[in-house]
Amino acid sequence: MTAAEALDVLNVRPQTLYANVSRGKIRAKPDEADVRRSLYHRDDVLRMARRTNGRRKVEIVSSEAMQYGDPVLPSAISTAADGRLYYRGHDATALADSASLEDIAALLWECTPAEAADIWPVSSDTATVSDDEVVGGALAAGLFALARRSAVDAPSLGRPAAVLRAEAAGVLATLVDAMVGKRSGGGDTRISARLARAWHAETHEDLIRRTLVLMADHELNASTFATRVAISTGASLAAGVLAGFTTLTGPLHGGAANAFAELVAQAQAGNADDAVRHWLISQRPLPAFGHPLYPDGDPRAQALLKLLPKVQPHEQLAVAAEQQAGELPSIDYALAVLTTACGLPFDAPFVLFATGRCVGWLAHALEQVQANRLIRPRARYTGPATGVRADIRTRTQP
Known part of the structure; x- marks a missing residue:
């Protein structure tokens, strides 16, 4: 943002804006078009504006509730606070040291110990999607398998919580079976072990386990x-x-891996500094770097990267991203480094994201069933004035 735009959003004097920059609360960088001016980090400005939302009109606050910052639904499942991610009050990075994805499912789904013991291991009760049926890899296979099941499964409303928790384990199994195949079964039945076997990466199973735990939930994304x-x-x-x-399927949520792969290819064809510079000039969001909830760095990425070797040109891109944009690696960057360092297939970041996050989706589904309330936000109308009498007949009518 320019200074004028930032001041308009913050509704403060220029001195206050500059003070926030000097205190490190708002990042700034020289404007390449005019080095005498500065540009201010949009997410930092919006975050500061939200802290003074008492000055804003109610309708503005309500509309911004659909974006980062203001909660739109009450939830006891997870939260990002003070630069950390918590699952039901437990630090997710600490849980990743020893917990399995199944352990996290039991925590987020509020399973009793007896339920947790009964629902694992589980295999899907729907047919496995074969390579002949679906072209498009893990994404297409997952869509196809979940659509099949959605057409026949019973509605969630009014059913006992214990029954739904057992069904949740089956839905998770449906997705895993579709994306990696039942051929990954046998031996250790934990999902992390199944993925490691499917990818012939048994020696990296612990890293896969940690990653799945860290991906399990992330508030109301x-x-x-x-x-x-x-x-x-x-x-x-x-x-x-x-x-x-x-x-x-959208590039803004789930598509960071593909975009970062493009950035890596550009760095390999030239150099990391130029790749980041050209990307920023194109005014596209820099993939795999920066996260509005973690201005000081994504703790999930930090938890994984400290266990991984440095790989190139990824490390060079991280340096360039921080120097040119002030952005630090996100979990998407860590997934890319993990994939390269461990020799995992190209779609491993997507599979890890979807498999881990399915646990969180199901946790929120179970919580929403208990809420028993239709989510129906109102729109803030911005069209033509209402109450105007109009003739809807076309001009060609007599």
Whole structure:
């Protein structure tokens, strides 16, 4: 943002803006078009503006509630606070040291010890999607399998919580079976072990386990909100997960891995500094760097990167991203480094994201069933003036 734009959003004097920059609360950099001016980091400015939301009109606050910052739904599942991610009050990075994805599912789904013991291991009760049926890899296979199940599963509304928790394990199994295949079964039945076997990466199973735990939930992101909206209608758990899964087709949520792969290719063809510079000039969001909830760095990325070797040109891109944009690696960057360092298949970041996050989608689905309330926000109308008498007949009519 320019200074004028930042001041308009913050509704403060220039001295206050400059003071926030000097205190490190708002990042700034020289404007390449005019080195005498500065540009101010949009996310930092919006975050500061939200802290003074008492000055804003109610309708503005309500509209911004659909964006980062103001909660739109009460939830006891996870939260990002003070630069950390918590699952039901537990630090997610600490849980990743020893917990399995199944352990996190039991925590987020509020399973009793007896339930947790009964629902694992589980295999999907739907047919495995074969390579002959679906072209398009893990994404297409997951969409196809969840759609099949959504067409026949019972609605979620009014069913016992214990029954739904057991069904949730089956929905998770449906997605895993579709994306990696039942051929990954046998031996250790934990999901992390199944992925490691499917990828011939058994020696890296612990890193895969940690990654799945760190991906399990992340507040009310786009996919989670889509899941809750679907479940609020009484749709089945599978349909709710399908709604969340479809959002991963969008480049702004789930598409960071592909965009970062493009950035890596540009760095390999030239150098990291130029790749980042050209990307920023194109005014596209820099993939795999920066996160509005973590201005001091994504703790999930930090938890993984400290266990991984430095790989190139990824490390060079991280340096360039911080120097040119003030952005630090996000979890998407860590997934890319993990994939390269461990020799995992190209779609491993997507599979890890979707598999881990499915646990969170299901947790939010179960919570929404208990809320038993339709999610139906109002629109802030911005069209033509209302109440104007108009003739809807076309001009060609007599």
